[in-house]
Amino acid sequence: METMLRLDVRRRGAMSGVLTLGSLDPAFAGCAGLSGEPVVLDLRSVEFVEPAGLCGLAALLEHAIPRSEEVVLLLAGHDVPAYLERMNFFRLFGGRVRTNIDVAPLQERRRHNPGTLQELVNFHDEGEIPAIIERISEILQNQGYLLKERVAICSTLSEICANAAEHGASSFGAYAAVQAYHHIVSGARRRGEEVLVAIADGGVGVRKTLSRNPAHARYTTTDNDALRHALKMGVSATGELGRGGGLTLVAQKAAAAGGSLSIRSGSGRITVYRNRKSSRNVPPFPGTFVRVSLPRHLPPERA
Incomplete structure (x- = not known):
């Protein structure tokens, strides 16, 4: 008997139809109970995929495939399969x-490099x-980011990727994807451009990683406590000098641009905006996930 993994895709608002x-x-909740049976993941309600959804989908499949006899993806239309x-x-x-x-037939098409995405x-x-970081830098340059902006963003994203590789040790490692858009993807479709970065790993998560260091153990009562502590400058699981600034600096840069940084691990999620920081309990995510929104508002002559 097969197991159907379903999605919760919004049908209203700015994120309608977006994975x-x-x-x-x-689907992650359904994946937790798999014991070898065939699995069907229904993506037919998806109309648009952003990097966060793509990395999340990859992480989901890495958990489902070893636990099932076969995984079948149900797709609809042309746009989503072509994007994938x-x-x-x-x-x-x-x-x-x-x-x-x-x-x-999709795989046989001739591709061109639009200079706006890291597959x-x-x-x-x-x-x-x-x-990976070199490619992100190229995308930012193509979007008009100044050299000092690119250096600041890429150096801190490099640390996030390093954390994913070091602390996200798992059978599949980590996934990353980046795309630049000529419109705002996050929230309302206001005028402007946006670069979205997503990184997902299959490690033990922020709470367990920080709890290994006695200096941080008292800040790890809950997943959200651990995430809040991880967003403080200088906090790293190893305690090494020069480490532990990546999340904080990326959050500051994204917030200053009117974007956001969202980090999710275990049952916790924290999103940092310009004027506020929100946290909430969410269904468990097996690993750590980071999404960065870097918008650029168009000058009047381009709007």
Whole structure:
């Protein structure tokens, strides 16, 4: 008997039809009880995929595939399958999942490089990170970010990737994806441009990682306590000098631009905006997930 993994895709508002990490919560919950049976993941309600949804989907499949006889993805339309192909999803998962549509014609198309995206990439160690960061820097440059902005963003994103590789040790490592949009994806469709960065790992999570260091143990009563502590400057699980600034600096940079940083681990989620920081309890995520929104508002002549 097969297990159907369902999504919670919004049908109203600015994020209607968008695959986000939150959309996958019911599927992660269903995945936890798998014991070898075939699995069907229904993506037919999805109309648009952003990097966070893509990395979340990759993490979900990495948990579902070893626990099931077969994983089948149900897709609808052309846009979503074409986007998944363009973001290298089928190169990473095509031989590991079955789909209800023939994706071979998509894979045979000639591609062009629009200079606006880092395809879904899987990495396991710090030696793989420079190539990812170089690509992110190119995307930021194409979007008009100044050199000092690119250096600040990329140096801190590099630390986040390093944390994912170091503390997210798992059978599948970590995934990253980046895309620049000529419109605002997060929230209301106001005028402007936006770069979205997503990184997901399958490690033990922030709370357990910090609790290994006695200096941080008292800040790890809950997942949200651990996340709040991790967002303080200088906090790192190892206590090394020069480490522990990545999340804080990226949050500050994103917030100053009118964007946000959201970090999720275990049953906790914290999102940092310009004027506030919100935390909430959420369904458990097996690992750590970071999403960064970097908007750029268009000058009047381009608006």
